[in-house]
Amino acid sequence: MLNGEKQIARPLRWAMVGGGRLSQVGYKHRTGALRDNTAFQLVAGAFDIDAGRGRDFGINLGVAAERCYTDYRELFEREAQREEGIEVVTIATPNGTHYEISKAALEAGLHVICEKPLFFTSQQAREIKALAESKGRIIGVTYGYSGHQMLLQMRQMIARGDIGEVRMVEMQYTHGFSASDSADKFEAQKWRVDPAIAGPSFVLGDLSTHTYYISQLVLPDLKLKSLLCDRQSFIASRAPLEDNAMVMMRYHGGAVGRLWTSSVNAGCMDAQQIRVIGSKASLQWCDTQPNELRYEVQNQPNQLLHHGMPYLDNAALADDRLGALHTEGLTDAWSNIYLKFALAMDAKNRGDEAALAAMIYPGIDAGLEGVRWVENCVRSADSGAVWVNYE
Template sequence: MLNGEKKLARPLRWAMVGGGRLSQVGYKHRSGALHDNTAFQLVAGAFDIDADRGRDFGVHLGLDADRCYADYRELFSRERQHEEGIEVVTIATPNGTHYEITKAALEAGLHVICEKPLFFTSQQAREVKALAAQKNRIVGVTYGYSGHPMLLQMRQMIASGEIGEVRMVDMRYTHGFSASDSADKFEAQKWRVDPAVAGPSFVLGDLSTHTFYISQLVLPELKLQSLLCDRQSFIASRAPLEDNAMVMMRYHGGAVGRMWTSSVDAGSMNAQQIRVIGSKASLQWCDWLPNELRYEVQNQPSQLLHHGMAYLDQAALAEDRLGALHTEGLTDAWANIYLRCALAIDAKNRGDETALANLIYPDIDAGLEGVRWVENCVRSADSGAIWVNYE
């Protein structure tokens, strides 16, 4: 069980690019990184495209005004000259800026934790992967709920054969907050429906990459062979970007899957779910009941496994924070992602490749796969919703 004790010799000196006062995700990053106050210390940032507003925000977070910079270039340049400059940076900016900022951070010798989707193309992701290896640095990706301990329980049960041979994977991530075009008037939404800034997709990149990574987390041996994607722009002004998509998948070995992702699921508050069906049983997890894992064995009563209970696998118990009596949620999941990234950075800094290889966290390969997922979905949809080989 995690109880806030430090796992690193000292906190990593940390900065943010983006995530300012008007950001939807900035507080989630800070809540995750600073949850235990032992792995990261926020010391600098370039929080806003408006330099004055960003500086004012940083000061209200408790930072020195002279370490609240106008942009990422100034942040990286001046922090390199600082006696105790930053070691890691979070990039919480619109999609179209991730590639250039991540490259600049790595060139400056920094570890990176970046929002998803990582980049526009898998070629960009491969370039950055090579650069990170050259610079001996870590690139992590923040796939929200993937840090929840019950997903590690799901992973262990599948690996130990408790559901039998995997046959089907059923996924969804939907909400209704973009059911009308009025949502596109808000600053936090405008860029998400602008192809120049958001990239080749809206909900495929913004939502389904979260759930796709969860499927990789719980099913690390299952590899995609082909897929068919049909996407729609129910709000016509969003075209060519989709606000709804259905994806059918075939995996190597014979398993099949499907994903529904949507921001026009009217009335839905936030529905993310994965159900893995095997030859003997099924496992189901959803984000509106994140502390429970439904285990359904054919011809037996359904079971609800609860977080923090002694009957769970040690992998799940090791990352539990509150115990079975109290609920764990998104903030705790983000905290686990950030802690895993901190441990990866520490292992990389120490040259401990064995420890690094044994860590389960959303790394550059997970980011690359998220980009590949979107690329292949867009290619299928734009070719007339046809089956395409997963490239």
């Protein structure tokens, strides 16, 4: 169980690019990083494209005025001149800026934590992976939902054979907050439907990469063979970007999968879930009830496993924060992945490759795979919703 005690020698000196006052995700990053104040310390940032607003915001967070910078270039250059400059940076900016900022950060010798989807192309991701390896630095990708402990329980049970041979994977991440074009008038949404800034997709990259990574987390040995993607722009002005998509998948070994992602599921507040069906039983997890894992064995009563209980595997219990009596939520999940980022960075700094290899967290390979998955979905959809070999 986690209780905030330090797990590394000292907090890492941390900065943010983006994540300012008008950001939808900035506070999630800060609550994740600073929940265990023994892991990160926010000391600098370039928080906003409006430098004055960003400086005012940073000061209100407690960052020294002289360390609230105009942009990421000034941030990296000036911090490199300080004896105790930053060691890691979070990139919480629109998709189209991730590549250039990540590259600049690595060249400045910094560890990187980046929003998803990581980049526009898998080639960019491979280039950044090679650069990170040459610099001896870690890249973490903020698949925040993956920090829920019951997903690790799901992973352990599947690996142990509790559900038998995996046959089907059913996934969904939908909401209705973009059901009309009025949503596109807000600053936080405008860039998401602009291909020049968002990249080749809207909901495939913005939503379903979360759920696809969860499938990788709980099924690390299940590899895609081919897929078919059918995507729609129900709000015509969003074309060629989709606000709804359905993906069918075939895996090596014979298992099949299906994922529905949408921002036009009118009336739906949030529906993200994954169900893995085996030859003996099924497991189902939903982010609206993240403390529970549904275990259904054929010809037996259904079971509802609960977080924090002693019957869970050690891998799940290790991430528990509040105990079984109290409800945990998304902020706890973000805190878990940020703590793992810190542990990975510390291990990398110390050259402890054995410890690093044993860690489970969304790193550069998870980010690369998310970009690759979106590329294949777009290729299938733009070819007329046809089956394509997974490349």
